[in-house]
Amino acid sequence: MSIPENTEAEPAVASDLFGERIELAREFTNALATHGEEYGLIGPLELPRLWTRHILNCAIVAPLLREGTVGDIGSGAGLPGLVLAIARPDVHFTLIEPMERRVKWLNDQVLSLGLDNVTVLRDRAEDVRLPEGFDQLTARAVSAFSKLIPMCAPLVVPGGEFILMKGINAAKEIEAAEKQIRRFKLRDVEVIELGDGVLPETTRVIRATVS
Numbered sequence: 001m002s003i004p005e006n007t008e009a010e011p012a013v014a015s016d017l018f019g020e021r022i023e024l025a026r027e028f029t030n031a032l033a034t035h036g037e038e039y040g041l042i043g044p045l046e047l048p049r050l051w052t053r054h055i056l057n058c059a060i061v062a063p064l065l066r067e068g069t070v071g072d073i074g075s076g077a078g079l080p081g082l083v084l085a086i087a088r089p090d091v092h093f094t095l096i097e098p099m100e101r102r103v104k105w106l107n108d109q110v111l112s113l114g115l116d117n118v119t120v121l122r123d124r125a126e127d128v129r130l131p132e133g134f135d136q137l138t139a140r141a142v143s144a145f146s147k148l149i150p151m152c153a154p155l156v157v158p159g160g161e162f163i164l165m166k167g168i169n170a171a172k173e174i175e176a177a178e179k180q181i182r183r184f185k186l187r188d189v190e191v192i193e194l195g196d197g198v199l200p201e202t203t204r205v206i207r208a209t210v211s
């Protein structure tokens with residue numbers, strides 16, 4: 001087990017993002033640092049920088065969420081879904097993840113953190129059938145934007161949004177998805193940069209509205 005970053009010596013923004021639930025965020029970080037490698041959830045190189053590079057980089061997305069429902073596709077370790085569920089108790093999260101071992105991890109965390117705003121669903125996004133769509137949909141490191149659009153657009157209510165965490169090539173991913181953007185009638189497609197100058201790494205999000 002590697003020692004994670006000291007979660008006490010955080011950028012000041014952490015307490016703004018998590019409020020009173022910052023202890024829960026620290027608890028989750030410690031669980032991930034202790035068991036993440038054994039569950040195949042996080043690479044050993046990432047462990048020492050879990051808090052800033054993974055937890056806070058996900059939490060910084062929280063202000064983009066509306067009150068309502070969020071589907072998090074390919075939650076894996078719980079990024080961003082569990083982190084956002086800690087930061088936003090007013091939002092209900094459905095974590096969608098096909099791998100059994102990861103689903104067990106997610107359910108264990110929901111239980112031990114006592115989160116009552118999370119449902120875990122073992123499924124692939126394209127196979128999910130729900131009576132109602134989500135208000136917003138998040139995903140991080142799951143697939144290119146062009147592939148996520150057909151996979152996920154049917155899961156979002158009209159007027160709902162994609163909030164997709166992306167790397168430095170976010171703008172190029174939008175260009176490459178031009179056909180799918182038109183086909184699925186996405187509008188207001190934009191790249192938003194968050195945490196610049198506040199966190200060690202900027203978080204980039206593709207936000208788009210589903211018609």
Ligand SMILES: C[S@@+](CC[C@H](N)C(=O)[O-])C[C@H]1O[C@@H](n2cnc3c(N)ncnc32)[C@H](O)[C@@H]1O
Nearest residue numbers: 073074075076077079098099124125140141142
């Ligand atoms: C690279 S991991 C990223 C996990 C997490 N989002 C993160 O940022 O650490 C990709 C995750 O997407 C899941 N996944 C792959 N294909 C999927 C699909 N069609 N629907 C839902 N989840 C999928 C994988 O099982 C895996 O947990």
